[in-house]
Amino acid sequence: MSVDLELAPKTKRAAGAPCCEPVVYPDVERARAIRMAEVAKALGDPIRLQLVDVLRKHAGKVCVCELVPLFDVAQPTLSHHLKKLRDAGIVDSERQGLWAYYYVLPDALEELTAWLS
Amino acid sequence: MSVDLELAPKTKRAAGAPCCEPVVYPDVERARAIRMAEVAKALGDPIRLQLVDVLRKHAGKVCVCELVPLFDVAQPTLSHHLKKLRDAGIVDSERQGLWAYYYVLPDALEELTAWLS
DNA sequence: TATGTAGATCCGTGTCCGTCGATCTGGAGC
DNA sequence: GCTCCAGATCGACGGACACGGATCTACATA
Numbered sequence: 456m457s458v459d460l461e462l463a464p465k466t467k468r469a470a471g472a473p474c475c476e477p478v479v480y481p482d483v484e485r486a487r488a489i490r491m492a493e494v495a496k497a498l499g500d501p502i503r504l505q506l507v508d509v510l511r512k513h514a515g516k517v518c519v520c521e522l523v524p525l526f527d528v529a530q531p532t533l534s535h536h537l538k539k540l541r542d543a544g545i546v547d548s549e550r551q552g553l554w555a556y557y558y559v560l561p562d563a564l565e566e567l568t569a570w571l572s
Numbered sequence: 573m574s575v576d577l578e579l580a581p582k583t584k585r586a587a588g589a590p591c592c593e594p595v596v597y598p599d600v601e602r603a604r605a606i607r608m609a610e611v612a613k614a615l616g617d618p619i620r621l622q623l624v625d626v627l628r629k630h631a632g633k634v635c636v637c638e639l640v641p642l643f644d645v646a647q648p649t650l651s652h653h654l655k656k657l658r659d660a661g662i663v664d665s666e667r668q669g670l671w672a673y674y675y676v677l678p679d680a681l682e683e684l685t686a687w688l689s
Numbered sequence: 690t691a692t693g694t695a696g697a698t699c700c701g702t703g704t705c706c707g708t709c710g711a712t713c714t715g716g717a718g719c
Numbered sequence: 720g721c722t723c724c725a726g727a728t729c730g731a732c733g734g735a736c737a738c739g740g741a742t743c744t745a746c747a748t749a
Contacts, residue, residue: 496616518591
């Protein structure tokens with residue numbers, strides 16, 4: 456470690472060669488960014504993004520048994536992805552008898568769209 | 573294992589209790605979804621999303637030396653995140669002397685916005 | 690009650706990712 | 720030449736994640 460008390464006023468940033476304007480980033484923006492990252496992370500998997508795409512194109516509710524054959528993964532894996540989407544607030548589900556129906560909750564996607572713009 | 577050749581034409585979907593309309597998902601949509609997942613994945617980290625937020629709010633180019641003190645991570649870590657964003661086509665960089673300046677490439681974000689809508 | 694089925698949960702495995710210390714690269718200035 | 724500095728790259732560690740087989744939970748039908 457170097458005791459640079461005397462060296463403190465040295466060529467910090469070369470005195471006359473600024474790199475750019477100082478940058479600040481308020482905490483309010485951080486909080487929102489962290490929430491948006493959560494949504495983006497949930498969408499950051501090809502299967503999950505395709506799931507959302509399928510669900511929103513079938514405006515109603517879609518049965519899991521129709522989703523499984525669309526992808527080359529086993530049923531537990533798809534269930535895992537659907538849970539991730541549900542935890543992120545992007546989709547929700549509803550059981551009717553033996554079947555489970557999933558549908559998109561538009562709010563999360565709209566929030567992200569708004570943030571991106 | 574059960575040899576169920578004779579049981580094959582059994583109650584597949586209970587004959588009279590449909591779960592929902594059949595669902596198809598064309599390959600064209602898949603390709604786009606996979607690309608979008610790549611962008612979303614790059615945005616799916618709090619630090620990277622905040623980086624994008626900072627960069628786009630400073631319409632010009634921002635020096636890395638101004639970005640590092642904004643986050644509680646070491647310089648190599650931030651460099652790693654900037655590389656991820658660059659690989660995803662979300663930002664680009666430019667060197668001037670000792671300093672490196674990063675800026676947002678709006679196309680990737682606009683693509684994702686369009687996909688979400 | 691017993692059987693079959695749709696979907697969720699559990700658990701082990703292999704891979705990817707975030708992190709940081711150490712090091713490398715190359716430009717600036719002496 | 721040498722030294723200092725900004726930033727990128729490397730290497731290793733720990734935790735998270737995708738995946739699927741086995742199992743569990745409801746529900747439906749007989």
